[in-house]
Amino acid sequence: MLLQTTTRLVLAPLGRLAFRPVVDGRDNVPRRGPVILAAxxxxxxDSVVIPLLAPRPVAFLAKDDYFRQPGVKGWLTRTCLTGIDAVPVRRGGHRSAQASLQVALDVLAAGRAFGIHPEGSRSRDGRLYRGRTGVAWLALASGAPVVPVAVLGTDRIQPVGARLPRPGRVTVRFGTPLHFARQTTGSAGQARRAVTDEIMTAIQKLSGQEVADEYNDPGPPG
Structure with missing residues (x-):
């Protein structure tokens, strides 16, 4: 915990200096209790900038490979990820996806903030793709409010495939929290789809992105 706090205190001002951020709606993020930030x-x-600019620590899932890299670069990566409260998980396959959701639910059960990208993978053309329903599963299972988040400018600072970031300015907008009651009618699948679509609509209103009425193709790594 001390390492996380110290690292965050160092990284946050460095992030503000590097990204020259414009941040709107920080007061929309509850300061206490479980909350889901859907971006x-x-x-x-994106999952580095949000924890640095949010008013409280936000845990995102990160591939466990990042925590096992050797050498000085590996140490720096682990230190930075630990500083932004990243949680290591193993990726790949349906079973891993379910395990990741359980890890996220445990984060929320501990009263912490959890960040998630409902699109799954990064948009390679700037459009906002259809959300996957894991975010709704988390919201309904935990009862935590969902704060929609829009990040703008990170695609110019570090485009898909770029190894290092470039100078640039980032905008982060935190929207009004959304609250969802546990389903009482209809199927569980229908409830998750409706909740996810509402969250994605809120994100789009903040980001202004063109909507792609399809799921995002992960494409090649990079």
Missing amino acids: NHISFL
Whole structure:
């Protein structure tokens, strides 16, 4: 915990200096209790920028490979990920996806903030793709409010495939929290789809992105 706090205190001002951020709606993020931050996804930097600019620590899932890299680079990666409260998970397959959702639910059960990109993978053309229903499963299972988040500019700072970020400005908009009651009618699948669509609509209103009425193709790594 001390390492996380110290690293965050160092990284947050460095992030503000590097990204020259414009942040709107920070007061929309509850300061205490479980909350889900659901954001669009246009760059690897999204899940780094949000925890640095949010008013409280936000845990995102990160591939466990990042925590096992050797050498100085591996140490720096682990330190940075630990500083932004990243949670290591193993990716790949339906069973891993379910395990990841359980990890997220545990984060929320502990009263923490959890960040998620409902599109799954990064948008390679700037459009906002259809959300996957894991975010709704989390919201309905935990009862936590969902704060829609839009990140703008990270795709110019670190486009898909770029190894290092470039100078640039980032905008982060935190929307009004959404609250969802546990389903009482209809199927569970229908409830999750409706909740997910409402969350994605809120994200689009913040981001102004063109909507793609399809799921995002992950494409090649990078």
